Amino acid sequence: MESESDLREQLATCARIFTMQGMLGLHGHVSVYQPETKRVLITPGAGSDKANLRDADMVAADLDGKPFDGKGRPPLEWPIHMKLHAARADAIAVAHLHPPYGTLFAIAKREYKPVTLHSGIFAKGVSIYTEPHLITTPERGEKLQKVIGDRRAAFMRGHGITVVARDLKELLHSTLVLENDALKTLQAATLGEVGTFSAEETSALEKSINIEMVAPRTWIYFSTLEARWDRQPASGKSELFP
Amino acid sequence: MESESDLREQLATCARIFTMQGMLGLHGHVSVYQPETKRVLITPGAGSDKANLRDADMVAADLDGKPFDGKGRPPLEWPIHMKLHAARADAIAVAHLHPPYGTLFAIAKREYKPVTLHSGIFAKGVSIYTEPHLITTPERGEKLQKVIGDRRAAFMRGHGITVVARDLKELLHSTLVLENDALKTLQAATLGEVGTFSAEETSALEKSINIEMVAPRTWIYFSTLEARWDRQPASGKSELFP
Amino acid sequence: MESESDLREQLATCARIFTMQGMLGLHGHVSVYQPETKRVLITPGAGSDKANLRDADMVAADLDGKPFDGKGRPPLEWPIHMKLHAARADAIAVAHLHPPYGTLFAIAKREYKPVTLHSGIFAKGVSIYTEPHLITTPERGEKLQKVIGDRRAAFMRGHGITVVARDLKELLHSTLVLENDALKTLQAATLGEVGTFSAEETSALEKSINIEMVAPRTWIYFSTLEARWDRQPASGKSELFP
């Protein structure tokens, strides 16, 4: 079991990387769950300076969104996180973001299909949550969780995305893969028909990807960039998978 | 009643944030009105360095565009501001901008429709001013004011936008929401049909938004970024609602 | 008559602003002509560091491209500049650039039409030079000059643009106006039909624009930004007319 202080530090790093990439700033949040203690650590809500989050800024709350020790307050849409952490043994890390490109699949009527070798991890597809509201109640959180089922992510109509992973490194990697695919689809579409993979190819891709090996590399690469980021507004948005 | 020195400071901050976002630089201007004193405070005209505006740079003028004490000069298109401040009790803050994305709806023949949860505030729609000229006379200012009616904003053909709000925080928030929607529509359109909301959904969204709560959060977030902005050309343009 | 030292300084500033904007870096050049002395001042060729050009770096040459005093060498495509300076009394300043957006009208088969109030100055249209080669000989320079005629600019197929003006401030302003229109057309086109102006409207716009008044404002605005530019690669590209 990882110590809470390690998890806090990893969570803060993950949030700063997403912020650097222009994917979590005003309204996004990320959480990590410790099943042994049933404690959720989550980034604070709108208004806080996400580029400078540190371990002590993480809010610890239970699965009903109540902060431990009455310190801090989880963000308004905490049920997104808590319902996923509670329902799935493999939902240790959850991100709710409104990223520049992924969010477009929550606006345009186009089904998401993997377009790069990386996105074989989304072979099961990405769910769509169609109700146009914030997830501010446990009931809505449960609905979203059911829509996601055993998939890795959902697009939320007119709103943003939610991504689920087994740890924070996998969460970072898979969220960036999805954003990269969204951007590439958008741009490739202006060139002509977008090439996708057959069912066999997607399945073969999924099997060929060793996410335990690649996710830590993605983590190291982006945390190196984040460590030297000057935190100038908009200065840090790197290409996703160059 | 807020003091004029507080309003000057808020107005300068608002202008610097818009400048940081690449939305007010060469030709834009922002104003705030004090009904009790019938004084308008407005940012100076073309040529001045909008990234470095401070409270003392704000021009104080009456509703006919005459500067008090003969100090400074309101920008050429002052009638946009004065006619709105004079005609609507809820037009305390007004921005006239030529933002990168909003302006495209003043060029392309496409009706603006809300595409994100945020833009429920534009449920009444956005007006279009079709005459291709600058608003340099009181008569043109009145025409624009009538075209806007009780709406929050207008697109001005081949030109830019005008946004009206009850205070500077609401002005910042609603202008960014409109710019965000314009950008997202533009990008989502390359993916396929852009999903919009039904009349019922838009109306429900409008009711669900507590702008008195969200606008100050937007203000805090962007003013934190602006406070550390290095004012390098083009360095500060952040994602709008990540 | 402006002194040559003033012209050198203005020309270097103009080149640095274009470089800051990502429009003149590797292969672009700008020139200014002194009819009284028949001397052309022109920026040096490919390879030099355009972001740091100073007055002493400007090459002085005659209308046949021969450097005075044998110092420096005009860029390979000097005939573009010399033939225009020689043929038109109003061609005092000339830019040959490969800007990110203007160049697209030299690639796509789409006629340029003014789309903003600013671009009334292009009421006569922009010429197209269709031969796919560099302008490396006096003959090609003359052909280009004839294609341009009395217009302000030409798109050069698969290549770039050439802009002509009565002084360097007008050159900066009109080149940025063209680039802004190219960008806005490109982006608006993804929203739907691009609105243009009727012949009467364009003509009225042209008459309404006092370029002697607006060009110096554009100059002041961008030279203020350039003066504080840190010259980081790609750091300085500002919005064109926000």
Next chain:
Amino acid sequence: MESESDLREQLATCARIFTMQGMLGLHGHVSVYQPETKRVLITPGAGSDKANLRDADMVAADLDGKPFDGKGRPPLEWPIHMKLHAARADAIAVAHLHPPYGTLFAIAKREYKPVTLHSGIFAKGVSIYTEPHLITTPERGEKLQKVIGDRRAAFMRGHGITVVARDLKELLHSTLVLENDALKTLQAATLGEVGTFSAEETSALEKSINIEMVAPRTWIYFSTLEARWDRQPASGKSELFP
């Protein structure tokens, strides 16, 4: 014969320039071959900080991917490089990248056609490798090499690009030309039909280009920028051929 220490320095510079341009960061690699010694120098694999690569970081390996002296490890997809170096006398420098725009031609179903004067060097076209997998075995490397044949480059489906050149300066130049053409095609396509060149024109262009003259200028220009790059994340991506 160039000394290995010179080659190491050039290779590191080339990799840093590609990184600055957002084209080689997480997963790209570049190599150079010394036929006299049958030694390949190659940049290290995923995870390393490509913006700060120096000569000592280059891995020396033989044509079977075995590192000399057991120092370092070539990246996973080393067969791309080794099979090209072994098979073609003119394949001295090889880049495997996932650049933002070139990769789109590996996703969209659109044949690449030269659209700028620069891209006459791609008169023979660019190959497409259609199998959706990484090139992790010598067999796959050979297949890719055969698909490329005597061309300068290949798009690799859902993946990225490979470019071949006679030295590192030519490699930098031709990779940037391809990326520039990809970007320009993408953007011009939103304006309308993209203009291409006839077979005669392309052939004439190819003959007119003196790559031995232009490649070193591209190299000088971008290495000057790279030398003053502050290595902030995403800060250095310059326009390609302004």
